[in-house]
Amino acid sequence: MALAPPEAQAALEPLLAEPGRSAVLCDIDGTLAPIVERPEEAHVSEEIARLLARLARRYRLVACISGRRASEARRLVGVGAIAYAGSHGAELLLPGAREPEVAAEFRSWEGRVHRFADSLPARELRLAQIRREDKGPIVAFHWRGARDERRALAMIEEIERRATAAGLAVHRGRKVLECRPPIEIGKHRAVRQLVTRFGFSRALFGGDDATDVDAFAELERLRADGHLEQVVRVAVRSDEAPPDLYRFADVVVEGIGGFASLLRRLAEG
Known part of the structure; x- marks a missing residue:
């Protein structure tokens, strides 16, 4: 993992200690899949897909939160046992569901x-x-x-x-x-919706872009409000990441490979 191992272990320990009360949430593009010139050319490696499937069997919830449509996010990741919040939180595709729930407005x-x-x-x-x-x-x-x-x-x-x-x-x-649409959508909305719906008390979120800073901020608000006990905000380093991503992060990993290493540690228990 691309950070000091003691720091990584300390950050992940609350989730490792009680996986049944914990959630693993993450962005897709730039976090699980490389950024490519054309979005339709993106892909998630088989290794990362297998890790997500393993995590889904161990943790209360595993979910990808993306600007892509929820059905497209599921197609890209290829794991049916996890949840997908698409369109920046306006769509929610539950594990095993055929169609996403979409906000009417x-x-x-x-x-x-x-x-x-x-x-x-x-x-x-x-x-x-x-x-x-x-x-x-x-x-x-x-x-x-x-x-x-x-x-x-x-x-x-x-x-x-x-x-x-x-x-x-x-x-x-x-x-x-x-x-x-000029309505409130964003990854913060998806994070709050998932906490309310699934009732986990410990959460990790990993991301690489400005929209992921919104998720970081929402995790902190949920902790301050008493809805979450522990949060871990993971910044995935890249040349284009906004400075606020690192400022609000608890952990910084080096690219997709670094995040995959973190997922592997969570899967090992």
């Missing part, structure tokens, strides 16, 4: 968000090498790999301006801009 915005995306100048997006990804009521615009990043960023800023004027919410991640 979130679903009602899908047409309006897509009409906004359709109104954008396709030629200018293409010239700036900005790719569109439809995620139900969320539309994402990716510029990873664009040859002229300055041109791509200028177009992204224009999309932000237009989306805000149209009454939509916007959020930037690692070389991606999301246009969303």
Whole structure:
């Protein structure tokens, strides 16, 4: 593991001591799967998938919390025995369930968000090498790999301006801009929903991006409110990670390999 072993052991000990009261929660892209130029090309290794399946047999809950749709997150990870919170907490796909539960207010915005995306100048997006990804009521615009990043960023800023004027919410991640319904969604919502639903008292969350900082903050609020006894916030180091990720983390691991080592330690018990 890419940190001092005593620090790692001390951080994980509360979960290892009482797995039946503990949850292992994590992001997918950049945490379980490498960041790739095109989201559809991402993959989770067989080793990590097997680790998650082992953890699901030992811990109260294992869940992936992602900006992807819940069904897409399950397809990518390939483990049916764990939960998936998709669309930044607006969807919840329970272990073994066929269809996700989707917040009605979130679903009602899908047409309006897509009409906004359709109104954008396709030629200018293409010239700036900005790719569109439809995620139900969320539309994402990716510029990873664009040859002229300055041109791509200028177009992204224009999309932000237009989306805000149209009454939509916007959020930037690692070389991606999301246009969303203007309702409260975020990984913090997913974390609180899972705590309420499954009743665990100890939780670990691992992530690598700005949206994961929201999950870190929610874990701390849940501990302060008495809903959780112990929390472990794991930052997965990368060149593009926001500084707040490390500032609020209890543990820092080196990339996906470091996080896999941490999962392996949890699985060994």
